[in-house]
Amino acid sequence: MEHGTILRGMTSDGSARITVIDSKAIVNEMIRYHKTSHTASAALGRLLTATSLIGCLMGEKENTVTVGIHGAGPLGKLLAVSDYYGNVRGYVENPSAEVPRKPNGKLDVGAAVGGGTLYVIRDDGKSPTPHIGTVGLVSGEIAEDIAAYYAESEQIPTLCALGVLVAPDGSCLAAGGVMIQLLPFADNAVVDLLERNASALTSVTDLFKSGLSCLDIANIAMKDIPFDPFDEITVDYLCNCSRTRMRDALLKIGEKELKEMLDEEEAEGKTRALTVSCQFCNKSYVFEEHDLINTEKGEDK
Known part of the structure; x- marks a missing residue:
């Protein structure tokens, strides 16, 4: 490299x-x-x-x-x-x-x-x-x-x-x-x-x-x-994104708002999950409902 x-x-x-x-x-x-x-x-x-x-x-x-x-x-x-x-x-x-x-x-x-x-x-x-x-x-x-x-x-x-x-x-x-x-x-x-x-x-x-x-x-x-x-x-060009960082950012939105976003996905015939992409490296992270609507941290990947 x-x-x-x-x-x-x-x-x-x-x-x-x-x-x-x-x-x-x-x-x-x-x-x-x-x-x-x-x-x-x-x-x-x-x-x-x-x-x-x-x-x-x-x-x-x-x-x-x-x-x-x-x-x-x-x-x-x-x-x-x-x-x-x-x-x-x-x-x-x-x-x-x-x-x-x-x-x-x-x-x-x-x-x-x-x-x-x-x-x-x-x-x-x-x-x-x-x-x-x-x-x-x-x-x-x-x-x-x-x-x-x-x-x-x-x-x-x-x-x-x-x-x-x-x-x-x-x-x-x-x-x-x-x-x-x-x-x-x-x-x-x-x-x-x-x-x-x-x-x-x-x-x-x-x-x-x-x-x-x-x-x-x-x-x-x-x-x-x-x-x-x-x-x-x-x-280097160095992006520090991670699953944990992205999940923490989503959690700041609030549980009520997250549920509404998941409902919208389901209403469109999609899986009850949210996809977040990093603006710096375009890597995508998928979070299912159980990743967001609970108190446990998701594993960093």
Whole structure:
């Protein structure tokens, strides 16, 4: 099984931090689960890539981050969730939606997403209320929108480059991202060099497709800037659904409502059972009446 890779580092003087991800394996796993169109693959793939980059910068193992888009385009809603390690899962409301390509032949992610809002939910796993930040979409191309979120909601100057290259057969040939963030009291000379080097990051997918590693790309972004790579970690498309989780979610509906739902199934000539599908991996769980209308927990499978 292939895995994604994230490299994390910081300039030697503490002016900026950099994270680079090779997310090809993550995107291909997402495509396998959701059977996405070419443009949906690019859009959700970029969002998963960005969310993984955000997630791997969180401070505690209990932390999670959710990044969602409410777009007016044909793709509808997009959502991605990352854990502390950068493992992600996500979904798109209309995975088969497609739009015409741009005049240059590239996928038009902005048109597929449309106008709308981007929101980020940071949950530390302890506070009763998570922190939520929302910004209007700048372009719908995802990378610019992530940078705008950081600038407006967290006041962190951020360079974000994302890319997903989809093959004619619908598979992902290359995918990845780079995120560079300025830290307080960043040296102006370092800022100038980062801005100069940014021009070499216009196509992250071309860099990965050519065989470059995360470290190679970090070296391009940090050319002439001393920096220290901290670590390189493995990340995956990882869904944590289970029969127990799904059953617990159904039980929150209430016994009366569950009985009404079961009655409706029976009235339609179906078995008195409820089928619940995970929005992240499309796995289905079937619960018969005795699984729901009693006090014992169902076995986790």
